[in-house]
Amino acid sequence: MDQRITELIETLPHMHSKLKGMRDTLLTNLVMLGEIPAPTFREHNRMSFLVNRFTQYHMLNCSTDEVGNGLGIIPGKNGERNILIVAHLDTVFDETVDHTISIEPNRVKGPAVGDNALGVATLATIPALLEELDIQLNSNLILMGSSRSLGHGNIEGLRFFLDNTDMPVHEGVCIEGVKLGRLSHTSIxxxxxxxxxxxxxxxxxxxxxxxxxxxxxxxxxxxxxxxxxxxxxxxxxxxxxxxxxxxxxxxxxxxxxxxxxxxxxxxxxxxxxxxxxxxxxxxxxxxxxxxxxxxxxxxNPGGISFSHPLASNARAIMKSLDINPRISPSTSELSAFIDHKIPALTLGLTDGENLNKPEESIEIEPIYNGLTQLLAMLVAIDKGYCDET
Amino acid sequence: MKLSTWLKRNTYHHSAFAELEDLVAQKQKQGLSISLCIPTLNEEATIGKEIILFRSELMNRYPLLDEIAVIDSGSTDDTVSVARSFGADVYLAEDILPELDPKKGKGENLWKAIYQLKGDIIVYIDADIKNIHPRFAYGLIAPLVYRKEIQYVKAFYDRPLAFSQGIRPSGGGRVTEILIRPLFSLFFPELTGLIQPLSGEYAVRREVLEQIPFPIGYGVETSHIIDVYQKWGLTAFAQTDLDQRVHRNQDTRSLGKMAFGILQTFFSRLQALDIIHDKLELSHILRQFQAHDEEFETLELQILEEERPPMITVDEYRVKRGLPPNIDKTNKETKKK
Known part of the structure; x- marks a missing residue:
């Protein structure tokens, strides 16, 4: 294993314990975002809330676009590369469904909490997480809640952004609430x-x-x-x-x-x-x-190889956190990155049940592992550990 | 002030106060401290979410609240441990002023909060709200921060799911519309402007709370409104629309108990204010009926609306707040023997 990754892995227990202290901030974002209905093509209200959150963190370019993506940028120290983290905003639930979320000591319940309110809430919390961990990236970090992802949406939001942005995206990470261990870096x-x-x-x-x-x-x-x-x-x-x-x-x-x-x-x-x-x-x-x-x-089929440093480092980081990587090809956001030849992967954040049913629920405790792997990957990408030589 | 003028000037929508940075700056400028009190009895399903949202949004992100306290009446479920696990200060009502005779009821928790909590403003929020949101607190606190003459801010909820015409009925729950508003219309017409007088969410200045008595049961909200109205007038009230409140619905029989308790409090106020001159001997037994096969049975429930006196008259409170001893002993609380 790359010595630099070994050294990064040694810092993960400290990172994990710090992230535990961010529970309230994350769960609050989860509730406030997750209770705003966001069926595909009608994600506007959820997107607005997300962009407001970005604005409160004084991120740059907090904005939306003509297909309803919501994004903000944390500028890097040198800004030589741009990393895009994306979570889809839309859910399979209509506005008429009661979106009330309940929090129990060990889990959170409600429609779409896992797919994908937790992913979007994580996006909204990343600025606070980086601040808490005192991480300042060299790269520009673009955080984006993508619209029109599911079903008939056909990943239109992310495709539109990648087709039209003038910021070249060097690496991409898609985040999905469920399931921890999910690792996709190819598309079929x-x-x-x-x-x-x-x-x-x-x-x-x-x-x-x-x-x-x-x-x-x-x-x-x-x-x-x-x-x-x-x-x-x-x-x-x-x-x-x-x-x-x-x-x-x-x-x-x-x-x-x-x-x-x-x-x-x-x-x-x-x-x-x-x-x-x-x-x-x-x-x-x-x-x-x-x-x-x-x-x-x-x-279209494609993606990075099993041995690509982005994939192998993800597996090493997951294993160090006792997360069993479940590697499978994806047909979601990742495909849009692959079509643009951008190295990217999809990560899951926690365990859950009854996905896409009104009684959907997610576990709280595994989230800290999910966040640790995400931030560790972010650091690894930023420092160039995942570059193909 | 005319009722219509009061309605216009003192009725708000929470969205008017969404700029929380301004609200916090104004609070800090005035040197105010604000406490949130959540009275509980078996609320394990909803308490965690309330605490997390208020702590994260209104303490950490915007420092509007200085204290979040749960005052529990002796829950038999996991309310206390859940509330503690989410970081709230949790007190058992019986542990506050333990030398006094214990009483059970939501009003008891609200009254003891005045002793236990530190804030210049106390905002009370029920624990059973499923769609809890920071607006439930800041929407009620803001009128007190921005307008010094306001003493008591009451929540109401008015967001119809669909309505096509310009005029629509607006109002409170069943007990409000068939009991309280008719009673207010008869005896205190100005108070009919309060759209939901029984809502469990309100924010009040300490100097008001400590001077009014507290029924310990169902009558606490009604008595507050009458007492504040008598001492400070209609202009002391404001009300804020908090949109929608999703909570457990009570069955008709439970509403009957509530109405019975409220009526006791209401009549005691009418007598105290000399609106009813004759001394009434009111029963404390509520009779309800149920059918058992072909037979009808009477259910008799004793509902006694006891009251706690104004907190300012309690010696322990005066000591805690650094006030001189109470000379007037008429409201002296009975101590444990």
Whole structure:
């Protein structure tokens, strides 16, 4: 192991105990941010609160942009490199859901506390954490709550920033509330698709065998399951959700299937997508229904190698904190960094349960380990320990 | 002052005080100290969040509060240990002024807070608020800091989820609308301007708190309002809209107990003020009914609204505050035998 990383690791117990003292500040940010609803495309209020927090810390360029990202900059001593830390602002919960958060001695409960109020709260607290640890970075640190990340958002916020910023980003770190040990530094190829079958208004329901769109979707699913999926490159088709119909006794006029194709090979994603589109069209021709196929999101495979210092140092720091690294490719914010050839990784902060359910909860105690790994990585990146030679 | 003028001048929305740096500067300029009191009885689910938010935002980030104290009536759950684990000063009501005969009730905690806490202003906030936010404290404290003539600031909550027309009804909870406001309309019409007279959140100057008696049960808020009104007039009051308060809803039977306690306090004030001249012998038994199969049963509950005298009359308090001994012994508290 790099001697410099060994020396950094020796400072982590001290860092950990200092960060414990920041519990109230972090949990307060968690409650105040997490109780502001932020469904995808309507993250504005949560973003405004975050930017206000940045302003209170006298960060530079506290601002938003035309897609609703919220960001601020802590200037570095020499500012020779720019590090971007990003947490997605949006959640899967609508404004009508009660966003009240409760704090118990060992855990915090409430919708989206883990995904991703804790990530955003950590962003809001980083200036205070650096101050507490007396860390002044050489690099400019850009903190950004990104908008339009989930589902139909398709990481639009971060993509917009990276496409349009005039500050070259040298390294990126994505933070997710859950789960501690998460370590992603590669992205897989992915296509997120939605197939809708709709029977035309003039459909002849008296025709023998008229079955409606649910049966059509069922046929499509059966045909998708027959597609041989290769082991190499690693490939999978995830059938995510189906919906359709209105009651017990009405033949369903429309039905929707959502699925994702994932593969280490972009070519394989493309081939499978084409194949499924052909099947969908063929199935629709059997009963005269209309089919609509939408590609909602796409990712390209890529990322840094297992042996890249950014990845290996992250593993070393995590192991020193008794965090078991769970390495998996990502389809979230990391992909946008990868598309821009920026070395980046995704880190989780704590353990949690019932993710994306109203009774979502996170553990408090592991957060200190999560924060320690994050700040240690920040120092390592800043000091150039993660540069590829 | 006309009620409509008072409503205009002394009714605020918390957003008017969101510039906390200004508020803290004004507080420091006046040399004020401010204490937050959270009375508790079995509030383990919500107490931690309240303490963390107030400490972090209104002590560490903006030094508006000088003290956060939980005064507990003997919780049987983990309220006390949870509150301590989150860094609050926690006192058991029975340990404060232990030489006095103990009494149980929220009003007892509020009264003992005057003895225990140090602030020139005390802000009381209930512990069962799920959507707690720093505005619950600064929204009530600010009118006292900015306007010296204000003595007592009451919270109200008015944020309809959806309303399309220009005029809409606004008001308090069920007990306020079917008991308190009709009573105030009959006997103290000016006090009907208080939108939620029973809200458990208010901020008060010490020199007012120490001079008014405290019913220990349900009547404490009602008696405060009548007593402050009698001594200082309507202009001493202000009220602040804190938007929405999410809390446990009480069933109708519990509201009946509350109304019964409030009525006792109300009648005792009417007699003390000579508004009702005859001496009333009021029962302290509330009778409620429940059906058991085909039979109806009477439930009898004794609800006795005892009162603590003005704190200024308590010898121990006078000693603690460096005041000369109390000569008037009419309000002398009974001591433990």
């Amino acid at each position: 190829g992915m296509a997120r698709c939605e197939v809708t079958y709709r029977l035309p208004e003039e459909y002849d329901w008296t025709r023998f065998g008229a079955v409606g769109s649910i049966v059509t979707i069922n046929e499509l699913i059966n045909r998708i399951l027959e597609i041989p999926v290769p082991r190499r490159p690693k490939t999978s088709i995830v059938l995510g959700s189906i919906s359709g119909g209105r009651s017990f006794n009405t033949i369903a006029s429309d039905a929707v299937l959502r699925f994702e194709i994932r593969s280490e090979s972009n070519q394989m994603v493309h081939t499978l997508r084409q194949q499924i589109e052909d099947i969908a069209a063929e199935v629709s021709s059997h009963n005269g229904s209309e089919v609509e196929i939408q590609i909602l999101a796409q990712r």
